[in-house]
Amino acid sequence: MTSAPDGSASYRSMRDCLDRIEDTVPGKLEITKEGIVHDMMAPGRPHELTAGLVSRRLEKALPDGVWAHVGTPDVEDEPEGIMRHPDVMVIAVEDMQGEGSFDPRTVIAAVEVVSRSNPDNDWVGKVRDYPLIGIPVYAVFDPRTGTGAVMSDIHPTPEGPRYATRKDFVYGEDVTIGEWTISSEGLPRYAEASD
Template identity: 75%
Template structure:
């Protein structure tokens, strides 16, 4: 009689099954899929113009202040921590070009920062789920821009808590102020709001 799989093995099998489902559905179902500890997140709404314009402006502003070997990448692939059972797709990934080489998903521990523009249709994904998942994945800095309110926050300094890793430092900002993400300070002037 075979032994029952242990907890870690079950988690790994469960994650692999979710990953397979996401891969099969990604090209046929509109929207974006991510995997959290709770399961698959499906944002059915394609990001609107204010969301995409915010991501483009923040990315360009970051790249103007960073050395050439660091990029504020807005494309694919995903960031995946298979051991943690999490696959996310930040709106902007601050990462060294050298860490982008190769195949497959990005290792989340190579990110310098993850930047999210809050989705109008699913704000809890950015303010709750990713706030939990990014420190668990080892992403050292997490910046959130919220076009619903014209505010945001930069979170850093991962530390251990009884509930798991969390960010110890949170610096809130309002649009119009300068904000520091990692080592780079950018303006938030002219970022659009949702109508």
């Protein structure tokens, strides 16, 4: 009988596996407290347009030296065993310098656009994982329903750090993410048949 690897060894094995296969499989791969999450479908146009619009609106409100970054790399906390890829990261330019994944504790806010194919990843998994890795503000935009939420105020619980505050919104309302308020007017919704 073999023993299970410790958390760090298990995480490193999953990370090495992802490094080998990520260019050969469709969709997006992330490592969570529950294991590897594979969102099979590549994001569709409404998803990407929402991420782009939110990023541009945030950019107009942010001070010099802070970006609403869309793209790579991931945020990674090896001791927690978590590697995630936010759709938009509010982060200081100086914290983007260097090599490798971003330190999640330098991310000012993470924004996710809910995937039609795997909504629990954004509404459940990331609500659990982002406070664990120290991301102080998490905003979710859901094109399926035209609603969303902003979560903040990390506090300790028996299950680990969690967000204490949740402010729900409906598309069309102003949304405050951290210190900055943007409009959610005109964000696209998913059509019945496609993402």
